[in-house]
Amino acid sequence: MKVVSIVGARPQLVKLAPMSAAFGVTGHRHVIVHTGQHYDAALSDVFFSGLDIPAPDVHLGIGSGSHGAQTGACLSALDPVLAAERPDWVLVYGDTNSTLAGALSAVKQHLPVAHLEAGLRSFNRRMPEEHNRVLTDHAADLLLAPTQEAVRHLAAEGLSERTILAGDVMVDVCLRMRDDVLAGRVAVPPLPGVPTAGEPYLLATLHRAENTDDPKRLALLVDALADLPLPVVLAVHPRLATRADEHGVKLERGAIRVSPPLPYAGLVAAVLGGTAVVTDSGGLQKEAYLLGRPCTTLRTETEWPETLASGWNVLVGDPGELGAAGWAATATRPAPAGDRAQPYGDGQAARRVVEALEQRAAGRVPVSA
Ligand code: UD1
Numbered sequence: 001m002k003v004v005s006i007v008g009a010r011p012q013l014v015k016l017a018p019m020s021a022a023f024g025v026t027g028h029r030h031v032i033v034h035t036g037q038h039y040d041a042a043l044s045d046v047f048f049s050g051l052d053i054p055a056p057d058v059h060l061g062i063g064s065g066s067h068g069a070q071t072g073a074c075l076s077a078l079d080p081v082l083a084a085e086r087p088d089w090v091l092v093y094g095d096t097n098s099t100l101a102g103a104l105s106a107v108k109q110h111l112p113v114a115h116l117e118a119g120l121r122s123f124n125r126r127m128p129e130e131h132n133r134v135l136t137d138h139a140a141d142l143l144l145a146p147t148q149e150a151v152r153h154l155a156a157e158g159l160s161e162r163t164i165l166a167g168d169v170m171v172d173v174c175l176r177m178r179d180d181v182l183a184g185r186v187a188v189p190p191l192p193g194v195p196t197a198g199e200p201y202l203l204a205t206l207h208r209a210e211n212t213d214d215p216k217r218l219a220l221l222v223d224a225l226a227d228l229p230l231p232v233v234l235a236v237h238p239r240l241a242t243r244a245d246e247h248g249v250k251l252e253r254g255a256i257r258v259s260p261p262l263p264y265a266g267l268v269a270a271v272l273g274g275t276a277v278v279t280d281s282g283g284l285q286k287e288a289y290l291l292g293r294p295c296t297t298l299r300t301e302t303e304w305p306e307t308l309a310s311g312w313n314v315l316v317g318d319p320g321e322l323g324a325a326g327w328a329a330t331a332t333r334p335a336p337a338g339d340r341a342q343p344y345g346d347g348q349a350a351r352r353v354v355e356a357l358e359q360r361a362a363g364r365v366p367v368s369a
Contacts, residue, residue: 001361002029002087006078008037008062008098010047011283014264015093015116017051018172022350028358033081035074035098036061040238046263050186051173067097067128074101082109088361089114092136095129103136114357116169118143119150119159120282120303126210142360144353146170147343149305166352167345170283174290175347177268188269191233193257202230202331203270204256204278207237211280211298215247221298224319226254229328230275235259235267278331285313289340296331306343310336 003023007016016032023030034056038044048055060077062070074097082090082105090106092099093116106113118137122130134157137143143159145151146168154163180186194201204225212218222244225232232255244251252258262270267284268291271277277288277295282303288295289307300317307313311333319327 001089001358002031002085003089003091003357004031004033004082004085004087005091005093006033006035006098006102007056007093008035008074009094009096010038010043010261011281012093012096012098013044013047013051013053014173014283015169017047017053017264018169018176018350019091019116019353020053022354026354028354031058031085031087032056033058033078033102034060035077035101036063037070037074037096037098039063040261042261042263043238050263050265062098071097071101074098075105078102078105079109082106082111087111089142089357091116091357092140093117095120095133095136097128097132099136100132103139107139112142112361113140114142114144114353115140116144116166116353117146117150118163119145119147119152119154121150121153122301122303124301128209142356144356146345146349147304147306149343164356166356167349168286169349169353170286171290171344171347172350173264174268174287177264178272178291181265181269181272186265188265191257191266191270191273192259193231193233194273197273200230200275201257201273202228202232202276202278203274204232204234205237205281205284206234206279206298207239208280208299209239212240212243215249218243218247219249220318220320222249222251222256224327225278226256227324227328228255228278228331230255230332232256232278233259233270233274235262235270237261276332286344289313290344292335292340294333294335306341309341310338312336312340 058081062073090111090113092102103113115136143154143163144166151165234256271291271293276293280298285295285297285307286304289312295313297315
């Protein structure tokens with residue numbers, strides 16, 4: 001079996017790591033195509049080296065642009081690559097513009113497409129990721145859902161026949177990295193602004209268009225982080241750096257300690273070493289949950305509602321509405337008591353995905369829920 005994985009942005013590289021390892025122990029040919037949506041070394045190269053992913057077989061060098069220009073450039077650059085490879089499966093990941101372009105290029109060439117992390121919904125039609133998810137799910141032939149909730153969403157859209165519950169490959173990679181970090185098997189650089197090991201701090205990230213692109217909203221959120229009573233290590237995505245600069249919003253002030261984007265080992269270590277997480281990232285909400293740290297999400301909805309159980313994750317659309325004391329108490333709250341459920345699977349999702357692709361490529365099992 002030949003599978004082409006199409007990736008382009010940071011969170012896809014994290015999901016690619018367990019898939020690459022799972023293909024690596026089979027005789028299958030796994031071809032990695034990087035669209036180049038993310039091109040900074042801190043958002044791309046460090047994930048290949050840090051997660052033992054082989055270098056991409058093809059790099060399209062697309063880069064940044066408006067949503068249409070970026071998606072269109074990926075689509076036209078992918079066409080000849082998929083035409084030449086003619087794989088048994090095209091595997092697309094998550095919800096970025098590279099995901100949608102990959103799915104479109106494949107279906108238009110009658111190549112079977114599998115969507116990893118299918119069925120997530122925010123029901124917020126203003127989010128570019130929501131369009132990408134919905135359109136990719138409806139184009140794809142096999143929908144690899146990470147959770148029961150995702151399976152239900154796909155059923156509600158009439159897509160049960162193409163759906164399987166695979167579990168979440170992020171669990172595979174996150175728990176493996178947790179064990180490596182705790183055992184001291186990986187090098188983790190010190191975090192800026194946290195001089196004493198063991199000093200309490202919060203880890204924060206902010207990169208979504210709906211939080212960074214409106215100057216007033218960005219200023220409000222950065223003010224809220226700066227006012228918190230613990231040091232806040234803010235790992236700055238280039239989108240945040242660019243928008244903050246354009247809008248004249250100073251990031252390094254009050255409680256905030258600015259850090260460059262973290263490699264995966266550094267991120268897992270930063271979550272484990274901290275008191276709690278404040279973020280608008282989907283992946284980091286889940287990583288906080290898996291690693292047992294409370295998370296405050298700077299959005300009004302989440303694609304990962306399982307994290308909200310027992311207060312592990314709390315949605316805060318506008319910190320100002322809580323008042324200064326309420327906001328501080330929410331962001332610094334301790335971990336809830338009691339065990340966490342395991343809605344994201346057992347850390348074997350990548351193996352299950354390979355098996356599902358094998359079975360369906362061989363036509364042995366009809367696709368069913
Ligand atoms: C993309 C995904 C988002 C994902 C995020 C993870 C879409 C629609 N969004 O958002 O779902 O959560 O990746 O990081 O696909 N930039 C650089 N260097 C880079 C990449 C980007 O400086 O290597 C800057 C550029 O100013 C660019 C901006 O960041 O215009 C946004 O990059 P883009 O790839 O369009 O989207 P992200 O915000 O990264």
